[in-house]
Amino acid sequence: MNKLAIFSGNAHPELAKNICSYLKVNLSDAMVTRFSEGEIRVKINENIRGKDVFIVQPTCPPPNDNLMELLILIDAAMRASADRITAVMPYFGYARQDRKDQPRVPITAKLVANLLTVAGANRILTVDLHAGQIQGFFDIPMDHLFAVGVFIEYFNKMGLKDLVVVSPDVGGIKMARAYAKRMSAGLAIIDKRRVSPDETEAMHILGEVKGKNAIIVDDLIATGSSLIEAVEALKREGAKGVWAAITHGVLSGPAVERVDKAKALNELVITDSIPSENHKKHPRIKVLSIAELLGEAIKRIHHEESVSALFD
Numbered sequence: 001m002n003k004l005a006i007f008s009g010n011a012h013p014e015l016a017k018n019i020c021s022y023l024k025v026n027l028s029d030a031m032v033t034r035f036s037e038g039e040i041r042v043k044i045n046e047n048i049r050g051k052d053v054f055i056v057q058p059t060c061p062p063p064n065d066n067l068m069e070l071l072i073l074i075d076a077a078m079r080a081s082a083d084r085i086t087a088v089m090p091y092f093g094y095a096r097q098d099r100k101d102q103p104r105v106p107i108t109a110k111l112v113a114n115l116l117t118v119a120g121a122n123r124i125l126t127v128d129l130h131a132g133q134i135q136g137f138f139d140i141p142m143d144h145l146f147a148v149g150v151f152i153e154y155f156n157k158m159g160l161k162d163l164v165v166v167s168p169d170v171g172g173i174k175m176a177r178a179y180a181k182r183m184s185a186g187l188a189i190i191d192k193r194r195v196s197p198d199e200t201e202a203m204h205i206l207g208e209v210k211g212k213n214a215i216i217v218d219d220l221i222a223t224g225s226s227l228i229e230a231v232e233a234l235k236r237e238g239a240k241g242v243w244a245a246i247t248h249g250v251l252s253g254p255a256v257e258r259v260d261k262a263k264a265l266n267e268l269v270i271t272d273s274i275p276s277e278n279h280k281k282h283p284r285i286k287v288l289s290i291a292e293l294l295g296e297a298i299k300r301i302h303h304e305e306s307v308s309a310l311f312d
Contacts (some may be wrong), residue, residue: 001025004302005048007077009057009069012275015090015291016056022295028053030076032069040065042072044080052302053082054125056294059093059112060274061252067093067112071119078120086123086301087116090273090290091220091248095130113137125297127273127290128219128247132174143307145297147271148175150288151245152182154269155215162240164188164212166205168230172218179217179245186212190230210238220248221270224255228262235264244268249276249287259284 005028008016013027020027029045055077057070070087077085094108109131116124117140124142129135135142155163163185167176169192180187188207214234221227221244231242242265249270251259256279259268269286270276279285293310300307 001302003051003083004054004298005046005051005082006054006056006298007044007073009055009066009073011057011060011066011069012090012272014275015058015272015294018272018289018291019056019088019295019298022292023299030073032073040069040072042069042076044076047080048077049081050083052084052086053077054086054088054298054302056088056090058089058091058273060091060248060250063093067115071115074116074119074121084122085120086125086298087121088125088294088298090127090271090294091250092126092129092134095134098131098134109134110137123301125294125301127271127293128175130219131171143297143301145290145293145307145310146178147247147273147288147290147293148178148182149310150271150290150293151217151269152179154286154288155183155243155245160213160215160241160243162212164207164209164214164239166190166207166209166214166216166230166234168192168216168218168226175219176217179215183215185215188214190233192226192229205233205237209234211240213241214239214243216242216244216246218244218246220250221246221255221268222250223253224251224258227265227268228258231262231265241266247271248273249279249285250274251279256282256285 007028007030009032031043033041055073059067094112097108127145165176165180165185166188167173191203271288271290276287
């Protein structure tokens with residue numbers, strides 16, 4: 001492991017330290033600060049010539065700053081003659097615009113893929129992409145991990161019976177099916193219509209949820225409107241209890257306030273792919289760590305071993 005170097009920007013240093021703790025290595029030394037006018041200043045403070053470099057940096061809020069820090073760190077590592085540079089992006093931001101679904105809109109996921117590649121990244125490691133087809137936007141290898149194992153371990157310990165896994169929309173069926181299969185649970189889908197980019201209206205539920213404990217699964221929660229609509233719809237249909245397992249807890253705007261008011265939601269379970277210090281204290285928000293998952297993937301990539309074994 002003496003050829004391994006793990007760096008972190010300012011987005012989520014705690015996660016980077018937890019990954020290093022799992023791997024039993026020290027976090028590599030880099031200065032990531034600002035010049036007086038606000039430009040990002042980066043300097044790598046150790047020799048990384050010929051090393052296998054991993055840069056841990058989710059592009060979470062503030063996304064522009066964190067993305068730019070990542071790009072500059074990649075450039076610095078490339079110019080320092082790193083052997084290979086892997087961008088570890090637990091949360092891949094700018095992923096919601098992944099296709100041209102309206103006239104005159106960008107495809108930001110493809111733009112970010114191009115920026116990372118041009119900056120000098122040789123590989124990408126991420127968790128639960130908003131859309132699986134984003135992998136095809138890259139001309140470099142991408143390892144796409146899933147947090148399903150972390151969530152299932154948590155719910156299995158709770159010992160819930162009469163489970164049904166719920167997809168909050170048609171697009172999430174594949175993820176929900178994976179959870180349902182591994183938990184030996186039923187499957188339900190919420191048919192909803194989108195009122196605006198941030199607001200949705202739940203319509204009706206396909207599947208049996210009456211008298212069951214429902215677990216809503218999704219890749220991210222932003223303002224929380226979709227989740228609360230889903231919770232209310234499930235309760236109207238007679239669900240006994242409602243939990244939510246959502247990988248990326250962006251929780252922007254009124255999201256936490258909405259969770260507070262949604263008493264029908266037993267618990268919102270998220271991961272630490274995004275810094276969550278403020279949410280850890282909330283009585284109905286549970287934060288699970290993906291440091292071990294990412295650490296194991298980094299170890300396997302470094303040793304040229306199979307990463308797909310982590311999906312079993």
